[in-house]
Amino acid sequence: xxxxxxxxxxxxxxxxxxxxxxxxxxxxxxxxxxxxxxxxxxxxxxxxxxxxxxxxxxxxxxxxxxxxxxxxxxxxxxxxxxxxxxxxxxxxxxxxxxxxxxxxxxxxxxxxxxxxxxxxxxxxxxxxxxxxxxxxxxxxxxxxx
Amino acid sequence: xxxxxxxxxxxxxxxxxxxxxxxxxxxxxxxxxxxxxxxxxxxxxxxxxxxxxxxxxxxxxxxxxxxxxxxxxxxxxxxxxxxxxxxxxxxxxxxxxxxxxxxxxxxxxxxxxxxxxxxxxxxxxxxxxxxxxxxxxxxxxxxxxxxxxxxxxxxxxxxxxxxxxxxxxxxxxxxxxxxxxxxxxxxxxxxxxxxxxxxxxxxxxxxxxxxxxxxxxxxxxxxxxxxxxxxxxxxxxxxxxxxxxxxxxxxxxxxxxxxxxxxxxxxxxxxxxxxxxxxxxxxxxxxxxxxxxxxxxxxxxxxxxxxxxxxxxxxxxxxxxxxxxxxxxxxxxxxxxxxxxxxxxxxxxxxxxxxxxx
Numbered sequence: 001x002x003x004x005x006x007x008x009x010x011x012x013x014x015x016x017x018x019x020x021x022x023x024x025x026x027x028x029x030x031x032x033x034x035x036x037x038x039x040x041x042x043x044x045x046x047x048x049x050x051x052x053x054x055x056x057x058x059x060x061x062x063x064x065x066x067x068x069x070x071x072x073x074x075x076x077x078x079x080x081x082x083x084x085x086x087x088x089x090x091x092x093x094x095x096x097x098x099x100x101x102x103x104x105x106x107x108x109x110x111x112x113x114x115x116x117x118x119x120x121x122x123x124x125x126x127x128x129x130x131x132x133x134x135x136x137x138x139x140x141x142x143x144x145x
Numbered sequence: 146x147x148x149x150x151x152x153x154x155x156x157x158x159x160x161x162x163x164x165x166x167x168x169x170x171x172x173x174x175x176x177x178x179x180x181x182x183x184x185x186x187x188x189x190x191x192x193x194x195x196x197x198x199x200x201x202x203x204x205x206x207x208x209x210x211x212x213x214x215x216x217x218x219x220x221x222x223x224x225x226x227x228x229x230x231x232x233x234x235x236x237x238x239x240x241x242x243x244x245x246x247x248x249x250x251x252x253x254x255x256x257x258x259x260x261x262x263x264x265x266x267x268x269x270x271x272x273x274x275x276x277x278x279x280x281x282x283x284x285x286x287x288x289x290x291x292x293x294x295x296x297x298x299x300x301x302x303x304x305x306x307x308x309x310x311x312x313x314x315x316x317x318x319x320x321x322x323x324x325x326x327x328x329x330x331x332x333x334x335x336x337x338x339x340x341x342x343x344x345x346x347x348x349x350x351x352x353x354x355x356x357x358x359x360x361x362x363x364x365x366x367x368x369x370x371x372x373x374x375x376x377x378x379x380x381x382x383x384x385x386x387x388x389x390x391x392x393x394x395x396x397x398x399x400x401x402x403x404x405x406x407x408x409x410x411x412x413x414x415x416x417x418x419x420x421x422x423x424x425x426x427x428x429x430x431x432x433x434x435x436x437x438x439x440x441x442x443x444x445x446x447x448x449x450x451x452x453x454x455x456x457x458x459x460x461x462x463x464x465x466x467x468x469x470x471x472x473x474x475x476x477x478x479x480x481x482x483x484x485x486x487x488x489x490x491x492x493x494x495x496x497x498x499x500x501x502x503x
Contacts, residue, residue: 095272
């Protein structure tokens with residue numbers, strides 16, 4: 001019985017740990033309260049922020065929100081989600097812009113601005129530093145590894 | 146004098162736009178631009194406008210205006226300016242030309258652009274004037290033939306379709322149809338000149354396969370076109386294959402291309418290796434070749450080019466490059482030589498450039 005309890009505790013720790021991955025990576029992913037999205041993989045997130053996936057499952061156009069390139073959250077998000085530096089992602093967008101294929105997500109300078117933008121856009125997805133006060137109208141989602 | 150004024154204006158713009166700039170004017174309008182200002186000097190002749198006396202009349206610049214009509218559609222205009230010294234291929238080129246003008250719309254996973262639109266061909270065709278994206282001043286010359294025989298844009302339609310067939314894999318198909326104007330370089334009275342020709346019934350496509358190895362992709366493409374006049378009038382067929390590996394410590398690229406023209410066949414291939422010593426400093430090496438089949442002559446070693454260089458990215462959008470090119474063949478502007486009878490010429494040149502974008 002004691003062995004069973006240990007297994008349950010380990011499993012619980014793994015499950016709960018998965019729910020805190022984003023915060024452990026140094027950012028929390030947020031969406032508008034109206035969104036039906038509750039969890040995404042890191043690969044899903046990368047495709048959304050590189051605009052390789054442009055629509056939610058309901059057909060609405062995704063509105064990704066990046067943080068300014070000099071923020072800690074941007075660096076951590078870029079490393080954890082894209083597996084690349086902010087400079088490498090900027091180089092990707094320069095190629096997209098000057099081949100006429102697209103423009104990067106809108107950039108906001110602070111957690112507060114990201115939250116305000118996500119609150120005002122039902123199809124928005126952004127990220128903020130852990131511990132940011134999430135205003136009514138936005139909520140955090142879980143990142144699955 | 147006019148050229149000097151342009152140089153001053155461009156350098157002023159360079160300084161101006163390297164300051165922090167906001168590309169997103171509002172939620173619908175975004176403005177972007179790039180500029181590369183170069184200085185080149187050659188030994189043994191002139192290569193694509195780089196002469197033995199040296200030239201600073203060497204640059205690429207563009208301003209792009211993109212307006213989002215809806216969340217799926219946009220209209221994009223790009224105006225460009227290019228100088229290649231006194232190269233015959235830019236003699237009649239306007240100082241500022243309408244580079245792109247297209248309306249784009251996304252239908253699900255299909256992106257459609259109609260108007261004057263960049264042609265997806267190989268690794269660099271769509272961005273071959275954008276200094277901050279290119280490892281060297283220009284895309285490999287034998288393959289991309291800057292200034293002549295090829296075009297960056299099509300007046301017609303381009304469609305791209307992205308799919309994810311399996312986790313880690315990606316497949317992108319691009320197709321284009323339409324016409325375009327381009328310059329065919331000709332030898333007239335023992336000198337080179339550019340002949341403006343019109344391409345019609347241009348049709349082509351390209352597949353890119355992205356692999357689960359992060360940064361590694363491979364592509365193949367083909368096209369056909371009808372040229373209306375000159376020595377090369379008739380049907381052109383072309384195909385190419387590309388491998389592109391961009392990794393943390395190095396970038397490796399190789400491409401192969403064949404042009405099947407009415408009177409000759411032209412094959413070009415290159416290998417490129419970039420070693421990223423730091424995130425900002427990269428050392429470059431490239432070997433770039435072209436062969437010609439012109440019956441009844443035996444195969445001609447048309448041009449061999451070796452390049453060594455280094456670049457330093459102060460920021461991702463501000464890059465200083467220095468490069469030395471060693472060429473032997475028949476692509477030089479001077480001396481003017483005949484590949485059917487003369488020995489190839491060796492022309493070496495150096496280009497130093499500063500590129501920026503916003």
